[in-house]
Amino acid sequence: MDFLKIFGREDVTSKDIAKERLRLILVHDRANVSPKFLEMIKGQLINIVSDYMEIEEEGMDIKLTRIKKDEETTVPALVANIPIRRMKHLAKI
Amino acid sequence: MSQVLVITSGKGGVGKTTTTANIGTGLALYKHRKVVMVDADIGLRNLDVVMGLENRIVYDLVDVTHGMCRLKQALIKDKRFENLYLLPAAQTKDKTAVTPDQMKKLCEDLRKEFDYVLIDCPAGIEQGFKNAIAGADRAIIVTTPEVSAVRDADRIVGLLEASGFEEPKLIINRIRPDMVKRGDMMNIDDMIDILAIELLGVVPEDEKIVISTNRGEPAVADEYSRAGQAYRNITRRIEGEDVPLMTIEEVEPTFMDKLRMFFGLKARRVKGEGARWTF
Numbered sequence: 001m002d003f004l005k006i007f008g009r010e011d012v013t014s015k016d017i018a019k020e021r022l023r024l025i026l027v028h029d030r031a032n033v034s035p036k037f038l039e040m041i042k043g044q045l046i047n048i049v050s051d052y053m054e055i056e057e058e059g060m061d062i063k064l065t066r067i068k069k070d071e072e073t074t075v076p077a078l079v080a081n082i083p084i085r086r087m088k089h090l091a092k093i
Numbered sequence: 094m095s096q097v098l099v100i101t102s103g104k105g106g107v108g109k110t111t112t113t114a115n116i117g118t119g120l121a122l123y124k125h126r127k128v129v130m131v132d133a134d135i136g137l138r139n140l141d142v143v144m145g146l147e148n149r150i151v152y153d154l155v156d157v158t159h160g161m162c163r164l165k166q167a168l169i170k171d172k173r174f175e176n177l178y179l180l181p182a183a184q185t186k187d188k189t190a191v192t193p194d195q196m197k198k199l200c201e202d203l204r205k206e207f208d209y210v211l212i213d214c215p216a217g218i219e220q221g222f223k224n225a226i227a228g229a230d231r232a233i234i235v236t237t238p239e240v241s242a243v244r245d246a247d248r249i250v251g252l253l254e255a256s257g258f259e260e261p262k263l264i265i266n267r268i269r270p271d272m273v274k275r276g277d278m279m280n281i282d283d284m285i286d287i288l289a290i291e292l293l294g295v296v297p298e299d300e301k302i303v304i305s306t307n308r309g310e311p312a313v314a315d316e317y318s319r320a321g322q323a324y325r326n327i328t329r330r331i332e333g334e335d336v337p338l339m340t341i342e343e344v345e346p347t348f349m350d351k352l353r354m355f356f357g358l359k360a361r362r363v364k365g366e367g368a369r370w371t372f
């Protein structure tokens with residue numbers, strides 16, 4: 001169920017709102033509790049992306065944050081900044 | 094083989110002490126297991142009051158861990174329920190009066206004498222929590238159907254996993270069938286879905302809990318209490334039996350229950366061997 005749809009609507013029960021809020025809260029909580037989590041994602045991202053481009057691992061920045069969905073609401077987001085040094089030939093396909 | 098179980102929650106006031114008292118009494122009643130309940134909430138002792146044993150305290154957990162008395166001297170035997178004992182918390186010290194290593198040692202000593210050692214954990218994730226889980230084999234997490242309580246339960250699941258606990262079990266307390274039906278309270282599936290841990294039981298909101306706490310007699314021994322029934326089921330599950338969850342209809346007070354309440358009839362104590370374990 002979509003977070004934004006749930007709020008403005010009248011026919012949605014309060015427990016659906018509770019559940020959706022809880023789900024989003026736990027996205028952050030779980031990532032913050034485990035420092036290994038982001039490192040794991042980072043490692044796997046490097047693997048995948050490296051097939052197509054040469055990247056600058058030192059300059060990589062991955063974080064879990066919130067982004068604005070509209071004027072009033074923010075949602076959790078995984079933001080990855082991956083500097084590219086060179087594209088591999090594969091990318092031309 | 095004896096088991097050391099810690100009852101924990103993160104958030105305060107969700108029913109850890111109530112759960113410890115009822116499961117402890119339930120295990121002693123059902124198969125006459127030898128049970129000790131340890132109040133690890135140092136500085137805020139409660140379990141003695143919930144059990145109605147507050148007038149019998151001489152020594153406490155801190156006295157034991159500091160060698161001021163022998164373990165046997167500090168254990169309070171419950172005269173109503175055979176095989177049930179309480180090790181009270183200290184009221185005048187704070188949580189730093191005991192270390193995780195001392196708690197480990199204490200649990201090892203208790204394990205030799207008892208079938209079950211139940212540890213009533215204080216709220217929070219600081220020293221008191223670390224002490225309470227130090228000597229435990231398994232954990233029971235208590236939550237209520239509220240966003241903040243479930244959030245804290247999730248945090249506890251993470252901390253327990255990090256400390257090497259396998260498969261903690263969940264008790265959902267204070268569920269209100271009427272509110273669940275209206276869609277104004279998260280249901281069991283919602284919470285299991287989110288927390289992704291195994292359910293040990295669901296305990297309804299029940300005014301009998303307040304009444305039984307007033308009297309100092311755990312609701313598990315009250316034949317007419319719905320929460321007591323839920324705790325009897327949980328007891329049997331801990332004993333390894335496969336007991337289905339109570340349905341919403343079973344959780345709600347029956348017409349007869351209401352009638353009894355209306356006339357102020359007293360609870361009936363469950364007596365004798367396996368007596369009145371109605372399901």
Ligand SMILES: Nc1ncnc2c1ncn2[C@@H]1O[C@H](COP(=O)(O)OP(=O)(O)OP(=O)(O)O)[C@@H](O)[C@H]1O
Binds near residue numbers: 105106112215297303
């Ligand atoms: N199923 C229930 N129905 C009605 N009242 C309940 C129920 N469970 C617990 N309560 C009440 O909620 C209050 C808090 O319960 P309890 O002391 O067991 O919580 P706790 O988690 O041990 O709290 P603390 O974190 O302070 O140690 C008590 O007044 C108790 O009687």
Ligand SMILES: [Mg+2]
Binds near residue numbers: 134213214
């Ligand atoms: Mg308590």
